[in-house]
Every structure is written in C-alpha cells, then in structure tokens.
Amino acid sequence: MVLGWMVERATERRLAGDWHGACQTAGVDVDVDLPAISNAHGKEVAGRIEDDLRHLVPDLLRWHLPQRPGDGLLRTGLCLPLAMFPDAYALVARPPGNLDEPQRIRLAFERLDATAPGKRDHSLLLLRDRWDSRCTGQLMRRCGGTTHLPFFTATGERRATQPETVAERAIRLDDEGRHAEAWAAAGFELQVLLFDPGWGRERIDPAAFAPGRTGDELRTSRQTVVEQSLTRLRPVHTTLPEAARRVAEYMTNLRHAAPLEQDKSSQPRYWGPQGEPPRPDPMPTDVDEHCGLVRIDRPGRCLVLDRLDTPRPRARLVAAVPYGQADDDRKRAEVAEFGLELARVPRLPSVLSRRPDELTGLLRGSLRPDQLHPLVHEALFPAGTTPAPPTVRIKDRVRIYCTGTIHEVVLRDGAIQIQDSPAEIQRERAMRAFGGPVRGCVAAQEGWRDPAVRMPSQMRGLRRDLMRLVHLGDGPAVAAALDSGIDPHVRDERGRTLLHLLPWLFDADLAILTRLLAAGLDVDARDVNGETPLHPAVAYGSPALVRALLDAGADPKARSERPFQRMAIWTGRRDLDFLRTLNR
Known part of the structure; x- marks a missing residue:
C-alpha cells in the first residue's frame, strides 16, 4: 500500500531533481556509495547507477513490490534486482527482513552470488516500467492497448461499443473458456505434438490418450484435453512477440553480467578472513536466446512459440519432460522438431506470459481506476483525470456491550470517556484487584493503556486500525488521529507505546x-x-x-x-x- 501524501511529496522532490529526498520520503534507504563504485568498477558503471537512481520512482517501486493480502505489508525476505552490471553485480531492492521491522526498502549495489541472502525475484529486471520513470508508458503495450486499454476508454470508463480489437477478442474468448479459439483469434497457428505415446491422460499429454477411439469421439476428447492444457494461462496474446524480445534482451544482459567460469582446482578448499572469497556461481545463461523460440511452462505440458515476427506465429503444445529428466529418445525428438533441446529454449516468465495484474484487477472489478498509482493511471488512461489520494481517518467513538446494555466509548481530548457510573467503575476495579477480569467500559478504558487487559472487540479493532497506520508509516494520519483527540498513551499487544514505534x-x-x-x-x-x-x-x-x-x-x-x-x-x-x- 502506498500512501497518497507519500506519492505527492516524493513526486514533488523527484521532479525538482532531488532523487535522494524522494527516496527518503517514500521510505527507501539508498545504500549506494557512488565514488567507491567508480573506483572499484569504473566511471561507466557508476554513471549508469546514478542515471538509474535519478529516474527511480521510489513510491512506484513500493506500489509494485509484493504485499501481504489484508494488511498491505511488504512481503519479507526478498531480493529484487533492478539492473544488472558486469561481474554479477546488481542494483538491488530489499524489503524488510521480517514483519516486525519498519516498512522501509533498502537499495544497495551488491553481488548476486550464491551467498546473497533472500529469495531472488527477477521480475523488476524484466519490467522496468514498475520503477523507472522513462518506461512507465510500456504498461499500456503490455496490456495489449495502443491508444486505450482493452475494454476501457482513454478516460477510464468501461467501453461496451464494437468492434473489438484483436487483443480484446482473444481476451474475451479466453475468459469464456474457449482457449484454443482465443489463440486462433490472435493469429496463432496452434499445433499439438506427440512425443511420448505411452503416457496416459493423467500425465496431461494432449495427444497421447484415449487409445482405440476414432472419429468424432476422438476429436471431442482431444479438444477437451487441449482446452484443459491451455486454461489458466490467460496471456495477452498480442503482446507475446514483445515479451519474447524482452526475454532475449534479459538473457543477453545476464550473459554480459555473468562472471567467467574459474578453474575449481585452483581455488582454495577453505578460506578465511585472509583468504580469497569464492567467486559467485555463473548466472543461468545456458539457453539460446537467439534460437527464435520461447516456451511457456505449465504443469505437465509446455507451449513452444515461434515465428513471432511473422503475421502467422505458431504455438506448439507438447508434453513436459517427466521429472525434468529427458531420455535420449526425447532429446532426439525435440531436436528434430525444434532444432535444439527444449531445455535450451528460453522460458517466458509468468510476469510476461500472463496478463498484467492491473489489467486483471480492472477487468474483474477488484481494482478501480482511482486506486491506481498516478503514474499507472496516467499510462493506462492518458485522457483521464488523476485521482485525488484518499484520506484516512480513525474513528473517535465505538459502541460496546456493557453490563447488559450498549454504551458508547468516546476518544476525546486525549482521553477515553465512558458511560459507566463511578460505582460501576469502582466495582470493576475491585474485581480486578481480587484477580478477576474487567469487562465493558472499564476494560475499554484500561486496556487501551495496558495490554494485559483484554478490551472489547470494537476497541481492539480501533487499536488495530491505528497500529496499521503506524506500521504502514502513515505519519500524517497518525498526527490527524492525535488532532482528533485520540488517547496517545495507547500500547500495542507487546506493550509498545507510540514512542517505541x-x-x-x-x-x-x-x-x-x-x-x-x-x-x-x-x-x-x-x-x-x-x-x-x-x-x-x-x-x-x-x-x-x-x-x-x-x-x-x-x-x-x-x-x-x-x-x-x-x-x-x-x-x-x-x-x-x-x-x-x-x-x-
């Protein structure tokens, strides 16, 4: 989740040329020493890094990083390279290491060797429009649009007029479950190959099933399995040629950045502070990005695309290799059909083979245009009005169940006001003194400042909403809550005050x-x-x-x-x- 004030302030500083201030506003810590990089790697590398930092949109980067559903916190323990450099170095974005840390993002220039911590995700290398101000306009093309988003007008309204574009027709057929027709509508020649005739239907080889069937029965059964093999792919078919070019460029960059193989016999078996550290493993560049083929892997099957630069591209559906181990017969069949083994064909990652999340959310109605980041909104709806950031407010009163009736608890003037009489308050506190639990209004009042007291669920929800703003880094919303009179002496479940947070x-x-x-x-x-x-x-x-x-x-x-x-x-x-x- 990216906050409206954060986008506004970071954009103002970025457009003024203060990229460091924009990062600071968006909670991005830049741990990059440009003079040291220039000395160690040369002025060209340092200049490229500085150029990338000048065009970095930190709030857009935050908007696109993987988040947990529900609370909007960043997923932890990831390593996300933004740009590759020689000798396997990269400009890397790292979200927090665990959920209990501030939601800050760290940018660093580091080597992506086998010892680099974090689960690596290369999606930002493939999709620079998610963080680079020079590339934000690429999102429209990735969604299959030119002047407007498929099924939408340039201002953001859902379009119901005909005729459909090629991309729209393919998307509609795909959503109707007519997947083979969708590929044909996009201009693809769909073929089904048979490499392993001994497989049964449970192994999902589209052509190796139903022995003994003939005629219409075989065609119907074959069509059913083909449709099952193509389901859940949901690509934007017309963008696959561009996606293949991106993968080829990506693999070329990796090959350029990969370190050279070393003679392992010359490396010390053990090394310490005074020894030479081990070189990183070579990057995965054992594919042929110039073969004219790309593949989309699915469980039990593989879709091989070629002739993508022609008016009649081709998609060949084949069975995947069982357990990833191809025998000699399978390898010979692959070479005879494709000119090389499938293991050497570049794979199209899911971020390029599937519809962009923004298009999926807008089509399903789970995402509204006014919920988009301003730069994303500008890219998808160029004639629309950039939406105003939403205002976040914390409630200043809740209704709770207390001693057989409903009372209203009001947070005003930095205190919690309750409706219990002094006698009822004294009785509840006496119960607590003797080891009993307090309930109702007294629990709401005392539990706000004492995590050992269990508050009514409505008060716990109010505290949870306030703490969510704190954990998201929404300082202005917290200040507004204090202005509204909320009690600042609140403590969370771990007993931390707002000073701790x-x-x-x-x-x-x-x-x-x-x-x-x-x-x-x-x-x-x-x-x-x-x-x-x-x-x-x-x-x-x-x-x-x-x-x-x-x-x-x-x-x-x-x-x-x-x-x-x-x-x-x-x-x-x-x-x-x-x-x-x-x-x-």
Whole structure:
C-alpha cells in the first residue's frame, strides 16, 4: 500500500531533481556509495547507477513490490534486482527482513552470488516500467492497448461499443473458456505434438490418450484435453512477440553480467578472513536466446512459440519432460522438431506470459481506476483525470456491550470517556484487584493503556486500525488521529507505546515525538520485553531521532530483558558513534 501524501511529496522532490529526498520520503534507504563504485568498477558503471537512481520512482517501486493480502505489508525476505552490471553485480531492492521491522526498502549495489541472502525475484529486471520513470508508458503495450486499454476508454470508463480489437477478442474468448479459439483469434497457428505415446491422460499429454477411439469421439476428447492444457494461462496474446524480445534482451544482459567460469582446482578448499572469497556461481545463461523460440511452462505440458515476427506465429503444445529428466529418445525428438533441446529454449516468465495484474484487477472489478498509482493511471488512461489520494481517518467513538446494555466509548481530548457510573467503575476495579477480569467500559478504558487487559472487540479493532497506520508509516494520519483527540498513551499487544514505534513513521518521527512528549508519555517506558523507546530507535531509527530521544532524557544504558539483554550504547551502527562515547 502506498500512501497518497507519500506519492505527492516524493513526486514533488523527484521532479525538482532531488532523487535522494524522494527516496527518503517514500521510505527507501539508498545504500549506494557512488565514488567507491567508480573506483572499484569504473566511471561507466557508476554513471549508469546514478542515471538509474535519478529516474527511480521510489513510491512506484513500493506500489509494485509484493504485499501481504489484508494488511498491505511488504512481503519479507526478498531480493529484487533492478539492473544488472558486469561481474554479477546488481542494483538491488530489499524489503524488510521480517514483519516486525519498519516498512522501509533498502537499495544497495551488491553481488548476486550464491551467498546473497533472500529469495531472488527477477521480475523488476524484466519490467522496468514498475520503477523507472522513462518506461512507465510500456504498461499500456503490455496490456495489449495502443491508444486505450482493452475494454476501457482513454478516460477510464468501461467501453461496451464494437468492434473489438484483436487483443480484446482473444481476451474475451479466453475468459469464456474457449482457449484454443482465443489463440486462433490472435493469429496463432496452434499445433499439438506427440512425443511420448505411452503416457496416459493423467500425465496431461494432449495427444497421447484415449487409445482405440476414432472419429468424432476422438476429436471431442482431444479438444477437451487441449482446452484443459491451455486454461489458466490467460496471456495477452498480442503482446507475446514483445515479451519474447524482452526475454532475449534479459538473457543477453545476464550473459554480459555473468562472471567467467574459474578453474575449481585452483581455488582454495577453505578460506578465511585472509583468504580469497569464492567467486559467485555463473548466472543461468545456458539457453539460446537467439534460437527464435520461447516456451511457456505449465504443469505437465509446455507451449513452444515461434515465428513471432511473422503475421502467422505458431504455438506448439507438447508434453513436459517427466521429472525434468529427458531420455535420449526425447532429446532426439525435440531436436528434430525444434532444432535444439527444449531445455535450451528460453522460458517466458509468468510476469510476461500472463496478463498484467492491473489489467486483471480492472477487468474483474477488484481494482478501480482511482486506486491506481498516478503514474499507472496516467499510462493506462492518458485522457483521464488523476485521482485525488484518499484520506484516512480513525474513528473517535465505538459502541460496546456493557453490563447488559450498549454504551458508547468516546476518544476525546486525549482521553477515553465512558458511560459507566463511578460505582460501576469502582466495582470493576475491585474485581480486578481480587484477580478477576474487567469487562465493558472499564476494560475499554484500561486496556487501551495496558495490554494485559483484554478490551472489547470494537476497541481492539480501533487499536488495530491505528497500529496499521503506524506500521504502514502513515505519519500524517497518525498526527490527524492525535488532532482528533485520540488517547496517545495507547500500547500495542507487546506493550509498545507510540514512542517505541516512531521509527516506523516515515518523514514524521520528530514532529510526532514532540507531540507525544508534550502529552506526557514516558521516554523510558518499558514494553513486555523491557525495551525503552531508545532500543527500537537505535535498531531502526535515524540518528536525528536517537539524538532527540537522548535530549528528552532517554537513558542510553537501560537494559532490555528479552530475548537477550542489550543497551543502546552497544550498537554497531557507524552513524551512531556518538552513542558509544556515552559508555566512557
């Protein structure tokens, strides 16, 4: 999820030429030392990296990164190369390592060797329109449109007029389950090949089934299996030639960036701090990107495309190799049919072989035009009006069940106002003193500041909404909630106050810190692990935030308890050297 104010501020700074400020606003930390790269890799490489950074749209990158459904948090543990450079180096984007870290993205120039952490995803190498301002217009072509998006007008309304374009007709037939007709409508000659006659229908070889059947019965059965083999592919058929060219360019770039093979016998078996580190594994460049073929892999089958630069391209449907192990007979059959083994044919990744997510969401109605990133909206609906960013508000009152009736709990003037009488409040607190649970309004009031007290579900939902804004880094929305009178002394399930969570707020941590201190929050408050606000600030916050907490009286020698004892002054961050001097 990308916040409206973040897009506006980052765009303003980016258009002013301040790419570093745009990244800072969008929560993107640039860990790239251009002078050091120039010394180590040459001025050309450093210049290419600087050019990519100048055209990086950090809020668009954030919008396209994989997110968890429901809460909108970034998926963790990914390694996403943006651009490749010689000797297997790359400009890499990394989302947070785990869900409990601030939703910041780290950009670094690093080597993609076998020891590089994270699950690697090369989709951003293939789709520069997801982060590069020079390429955002490519999305329209990837969706099969020229002047307007298929089935939509240039302003964003659903179009119901005829005639259909070739792309629209193929998409419609595909959605109706007439997959073979969709390929034919897009101009493809669809063929079905037989390489393994011994396979049964359960192995999904479209031609090797129904022994003994003839005539109409065989044709009907064959057509059914062919349709089953083509289902769920859902490509934009007219864009497949362009996708094949992208894959060829992608493989050429990988081959250029791949390190040379080394003589393994000359490498030391063991190496230490003074030894030579192992070279990275060669990149996967054992395919022939100039063979004129690409393949789309499906479970149990494979679709091989060729003649893509002609008016009559071809798609050949074949059985996949069982367990990925082709015997000699299969290899000879592949070479006779395609001129080379299928293992050497470049594979079309799903991000290029399937419809773009934006087109799928718009066609299904799960995504509205006003929910698109402004640059995506501009690319898909060039004559439309860029939608205004939505405003996010937190409710200031909820209705809960209390002692047999419905009461309204109001958050106003930094406090929680309840309808219980003083006698009822005293009775509930007496119950708690004797070890019993508190309920109703008193639980709503005390649980807001004490995670040990279980609040009514409506109050828990209100706290969850507030904490979601914090975890998304929506500082302006949190400030607006404080302006509306919400109690700032809230604690989450781990007992953390808003002071603990300041590193999660992009570009607003210092302003909100001042407000929280003025509201009386304890700068040395402890969470359930015994951590004070200075601990997460040292782990994730900026040096300015750490200094501001110290100036407010935070104890730099406060020790946490779990999962292990630590003090803020024990940090290894180089930009916090001033903390270590406090231990002398």
